[in-house]
Amino acid sequence: AEAPVANGKTYIAIVSKGFQHQFWQSVKQGAEKAAKEFDVEISFEGPDKETNVQQQMDQLNNAMAKNPQALALAALDSKAAEGVLQDAKGKNIPVIAFDSGVDSDIPIATASTDNKAAAAEAAKHMAELLGNKGEIAIVGHSQTATSGTDRRDGFVDYLKTNAPDIKIVDIQYADGDQAKSTDAAKTIMTAYPNLAGMYGTNEGAAIGVVNAVKEAGKTGKLVIVGFDSGKAQMDAIKDGLMAGAVTQNPVGIGYETVKAAVAAIKGEKVEKVIDTGFYWYDKTNIADPDIAANLYE
Amino acid sequence: MSKKLLRISGVNKSFPGVKALSEMQLDLNHNEVLALVGENGAGKSTLMKLLSGIYVPDSGTFEIDGQEVAINGTKHAQELGISIIHQEFNLMQDLTVAQNIYIGREPRRAGLFLSERALNRKARLLFDQINIDLDPKDRVGDLTVAKQQMVEIAKALSYKSRILIMDEPTAALNDAEVATMHDLIRNFTNEQTGVIYISHRMDELKAISNRITVIRDGAYIDTVDTESTTMREVINLMVGREISGNQRPASQTPSDEVVLKVSGLETKGFLRDINFELHRGEILGFAGLMGAGRTEIARAIVGADRISAGTIELKGTEVSIGNPAIAASLGVGYLSEDRKHLGLLLERDVKDNIALSSLKMFSRMGVINDKAMKSTAATYIDKLRIKTPSSAQTAKNLSGGNQQKIVIAKWLVKDCEILIFDEPTRGIDVGAKEEIYTLLNDLVAQGKSIIMISSELPEVLRLSHRIAVMSEGRLTGFLSNAEASQENIMELATQNTTGAVLTPLPASSAQRSTS
Amino acid sequence: MTLTKDAAQAAKVASNKQSEFNTRLRASFQQLLAFASLLALVLFFSVASSNFYQAANLSNILLSTVVTGLLALGTTFVIITGGIDLSIGTGMTLCSVMTAVFMTQLGMPMIVGVLCGVLFGALMGGINGFLVAFLKIPSFIATLAMMMVAAGLALVISGTKPIYTNEVAGFQKIFALGKSIPGLVIPNAVFILFAAAIVAGLLLSKTILGRYTYSIGSNMQATALSGVNVTKWTVLIYTVAGCFTGLAGVIATARLNSAQPAGGAGLELQAIAAVVIGGTSLAGGKGSIIGTVIGALIMSVLTNGLSIMSIPQEWQQVAVGVVILLAVYLDMMRRKKATN
Amino acid sequence: MTLTKDAAQAAKVASNKQSEFNTRLRASFQQLLAFASLLALVLFFSVASSNFYQAANLSNILLSTVVTGLLALGTTFVIITGGIDLSIGTGMTLCSVMTAVFMTQLGMPMIVGVLCGVLFGALMGGINGFLVAFLKIPSFIATLAMMMVAAGLALVISGTKPIYTNEVAGFQKIFALGKSIPGLVIPNAVFILFAAAIVAGLLLSKTILGRYTYSIGSNMQATALSGVNVTKWTVLIYTVAGCFTGLAGVIATARLNSAQPAGGAGLELQAIAAVVIGGTSLAGGKGSIIGTVIGALIMSVLTNGLSIMSIPQEWQQVAVGVVILLAVYLDMMRRKKATN
């Protein structure tokens, strides 16, 4: 896999925020698709957890040591990555940011979705389904990672301004782990027996909420909205266990990132902001081709 | 000085389920070696642990030079001038000899920095003074049990103490070394100091002590002058019954059948060309100075150490023994000399320890029959007079001698054809020794064969049909029971030897000198 | 001697009986008191929140104990031998993936798949045992390495995607809610945990394997010199421990209806904490299954209770840490009292 | 005896000298060989990828060693006493947060802030020591609890948000690239690591603290019976270990230009792995700083090399696990040879 220079292929280093979870695997898939299409070599790495900022720094350093023609980065903390960005700038290596923006003017393009806006979309549907009232709770996937906080804040803020009678009674974080999310959601349901709805901020959290409702025998009694896709979540939506979810387009993010990098290497002009969009999907539109293209099993 | 150096009275101490001491008393004069004797579990070590600040008495008074003292903690005991050699080692295996001796008192620079050179010099000076042969830089974990004992002795002597307590210091030593250690003690005692000396070796009491205090079952019995008392009387006081003994074995002649044949056995760097045969029904004694290699032979035979050359035959068939489990399955058992590290499960109870080697016997399809275990344990507790509240007592709560009895019981339960006993009676009282001797004789009468390694020549002489003598990793000769004597054994044991661990002092210093 | 030998003997036997009885009494008193921390916690949370002491919530607690509990059972064996097992967290994940692979990609019937999942755990345990006993690699390092290997393999084998087991007939029932005790809805998984605990308890206290587990932990060298094939038994003990990891993997799969390829790391520390809170000594030679079960319950009562009280999550972590300290400290005080 | 005492004495002295020389020779040979695994790895990766043996990449490797290396230094002390420290990972995170708080919210000058950061680490270490030595809580549990407490407090104190330190004058320099050796760009942080290693090495081998560290780990009871105040010294040793955690926190902050409130969990296992790969025994009583440094380097060379070779990340984990096993196994073989 090495020797990007030896066989003369263009080499793009991608450092993401993670690699084990479905979301990142879909980003990787999109990136690989583009790599094939544009005939470039890529590498894709990310830390074990979204809290491992140091590990990401090491991976960034390692990526730079491989002398890439372009660097794509989903920074866990953009200020922490400042040094590497400067390094890249000094070596004239174009930088593409993806997933979340990088707080710097070095990246020539950013391929991302607006997590806050996406979360607000989920909140909007929740409010509609509940008739703008009731107690709800959130199972988050991270208290500190930007994807986690944005998806929480976008949701909370929307309800505060648009549906003030909906009360968010509890927020618990469970690392996006399904079993942990299940336990957390069940505990919340016990503590707040009148709970009318729940929101899970990523695939693991959303499935955890669904499992919890099933295990607690409260099927149909709560409005559940989620985030991301995945087979279990899609099944839950088809079965009516879950009202719906917001999906981003991770495959698209990966694809657009590599595409922008290739363009930058060639010296072509790239769009500064590439919005890969997000979609609300539910039982009614889950089979639509436009939507289905953005879902992964 | 009219006041006693040390006076103890009315001391009581209980452990859960055991009253270890009741109304104990004792006094020690200046310039005196007081022997403290009693059966295993009589309470000797407990009393000494009270004196050295490890345990706190339930009640009782301690006076030093007429001054009542309350000993709180080991450090305080040291400050009061009491130092102790414990029955069980208290050494840091990973540190060197010098580091062990001066732990807590190492020469420092600027309060924090160590001077290894000064430390080693200090240790060497000490060794020269007391005439012990040890290398300050050796790692203690690499030393044999006997040498570790010397480290303990050197450490105790290095304190400027007035009361020296020695809890079975000679249990691991050879007769020659014992004699020299007695010189150390004589050099130590003067008008300021005194020694309390615990031993189960009756022969040495006569040689070293001025008076003998006897205790039994945690209670004071009597104190006698050594000069005017026979050992027989002392033993009677100790055990409260008549002890027979001290004959050589009944003429139970071993058969001609060779059960074990060792030829050309060598280990890397130590044992050289070991050849011997063991017959059915024979007790083959192994004698030698410490470090002669007796333990190494035993370990090599049972596969605990790797052999570099040679063969082992059991009943004529050559076997390859890779580990002690294989040895055991072939009917060869080995009782180690180091009960604490290599013999006992300190945290487990008495019956678990006794059954350890023969668990299969106490189980069916892997399920353990606790009842059978318990009744077997009870049998041996009785047979060996093991002093324990029950078979469910944790091994570490037993006295040293009783722990030793447990390890012996372990091998008696397992039905081995060949038993190798390494210092089996270490720390065992006179009475119990007799019972063990009887058991060993019973075993050979049943056709078992025993290799018995012992540093106590009288014991070797008394039990063995033949005696193999070792020196520096070689067998230097065999003696039949009839021709063996202390003298000719020692002669063989010191062949090519550059010196025992303890070099005997010049004769002059053996006389009581006031220094 | 004033007493004749016979009389003395009789007196000794009597006093033996007496003190043996005392020892027993003390032991069961201790056993009883071992629940103290757990009960105190339950009491506290019941008072603090009315939602805590509810049938449904108690069932939640039991349910969230299942996986860590099973892991803790297995690791109790390893810890009693004086070793440690860091590989159980990600190892469980790998077992989960393998179970799903067996049942879906290899199409095994449910029962066979479950069995193979457990056996796969046994295999991993066996490898750990081999590394520790034959190659003499310290268990901390051997199992740390296995932890990484298992995490990697789980991702490789699953292709970093969850493997769904919806189609496997009857599989979900393993975890599903049972109705065995009216009023209290106890999921089957909880029964499996308790059944496993009983098996583990019997293994440890009634069999040769258990006895050697304690012996090896108490003094490995002495055990070896006593003619026990320590190497063989260590491998066996780790293998048995692995079975529990495998079972945990199976149950986790049944609960989530899928094998999740990432994660599991961190569970090992929770499981070990449960074992140690339960009074098993990391130095080896001492410990009990009942203690482990109580330890695991303490951990999950704590997490559940704090969360029910809606304490902010960052404070929950602090509280869990402090309560663990208290629980262990009190337990130690209690033991000290009981033996003095 | 056939020989006179003097002759015997002389012969003995000579043979002592000889064997001392041999021991020394063997020891240094061993020290030399300890690098073997490390060199083998470096060689392998240099051949496998042309990007590996490059000044910039070597500097990367050193850089990624700094934080784990510092943590490993501290924990070497604790492990030699026979304890373990699981709190160093999240403890470092808390120290990082505190450092940032000191310098930004409390407005301390850089030097004072750094010092306070280190001292805060010492405080945490001291608490660990107190729990272990005074309350006699097993170190595994005490530090596991502290691990949770520290993780929670880091989140509480930071308000779950990063605290940026851009404004603190000169702070970044602590980590920044130095130009001390032409050609090889070695960051200051690396010098700090090596300086810390030297201090740790001296502390361990030349001071009373070091001697008691080994002594307590070798036989705590015997050490106590010899009149050493084991409780006091244990607290001190843990406090010293805490200083290294504090320093690691400071350096992490300087590197990231910010205190990251979450994370750090997992670093403790890496640090402990480094210590054990370096030949320090988890049973206590044995170990060396040079070994720990080599162990830490082995870990980071491995991670870096596999990443440079662009091996898929899931396989990297498997490879790291396997190489750790190999490294420890070979090291053990080597030791065995060297002592025979």
Ligand SMILES: Nc1ncnc2c1ncn2[C@@H]1O[C@H](COP(=O)(O)OP(=O)(O)OP(=O)(O)O)[C@@H](O)[C@H]1O
């Ligand atoms: N920590 C303890 N817990 C319970 N019982 C104990 C403890 N220490 C000693 N004992 C008991 O106290 C009694 C006296 O033991 P001690 O060690 O003083 O005997 P000893 O005279 O030194 O015997 P030995 O000659 O075998 O060394 C024994 O019955 C022993 O079992």
Ligand SMILES: Nc1ncnc2c1ncn2[C@@H]1O[C@H](COP(=O)(O)OP(=O)(O)OP(=O)(O)O)[C@@H](O)[C@H]1O
């Ligand atoms: N662990 C070890 N490391 C280094 N040398 C050892 C070790 N064990 C034994 N030796 C050496 O092996 C030799 C034989 O010791 P061994 O224990 O076999 O002697 P022994 O005749 O049984 O004497 P005793 O047990 O009375 O000391 C001694 O010179 C000793 O120094």
Ligand SMILES: [Mg+2]
């Ligand atoms: Mg004693």
Ligand SMILES: [Mg+2]
């Ligand atoms: Mg010997």
